[in-house]
Amino acid sequence: MTTLEQAVKSGIKILEKEASKKISETAKNKTRWRNRKIISAFKWKRITAKDKIRMLDYIPDDYVEPGGDIYFEEGDATLTEEQHKWFKDYSDYLEHTKNPKQGKELCEGCILNQGTSLGSIRNLAIEWAIIV
Numbered sequence: 001m002t003t004l005e006q007a008v009k010s011g012i013k014i015l016e017k018e019a020s021k022k023i024s025e026t027a028k029n030k031t032r033w034r035n036r037k038i039i040s041a042f043k044w045k046r047i048t049a050k051d052k053i054r055m056l057d058y059i060p061d062d063y064v065e066p067g068g069d070i071y072f073e074e075g076d077a078t079l080t081e082e083q084h085k086w087f088k089d090y091s092d093y094l095e096h097t098k099n100p101k102q103g104k105e106l107c108e109g110c111i112l113n114q115g116t117s118l119g120s121i122r123n124l125a126i127e128w129a130i131i132v
Contacts (some may be wrong), residue, residue, distance in 0.1 A: 033089060036058060044059075045060075
């Protein structure tokens with residue numbers, strides 16, 4: 001390979017890295033996601049502590065444990081529908097930003113996860129996958 005070809009290939013790699021960095025920065029620096037304002041998870045928790053319905057106006061910028069902080073009011077059909085839309089938007093945002101906490105939560109029960117208590121089943125599944 002000539003020096004010119006090597007220089008072109010290294011230039012292309014540099015440009016690809018810069019492009020992917022710029023894409024990830026724009027995704028993280030977004031202030032809105034599907035007409036909902038993105039705020040810090042800390043601020044979001046403070047808002048929901050005061051008013052559970054206002055949580056639908058915002059999306060936390062980080063993963064929030066389901067249960068205590070993410071609260072759904074039952075009874076009103078239109079409110080329940082709006083809450084499900086919010087949760088889908090929130091999940092899509094975390095997936096778009098490739099949030100590692102959400103990924104860890106989603107993969108927690110997988111038999112291929114090293115942290116599961118199903119170690120022997122995990123090893124058998126890996127051995128079977130290698131053989132096949």
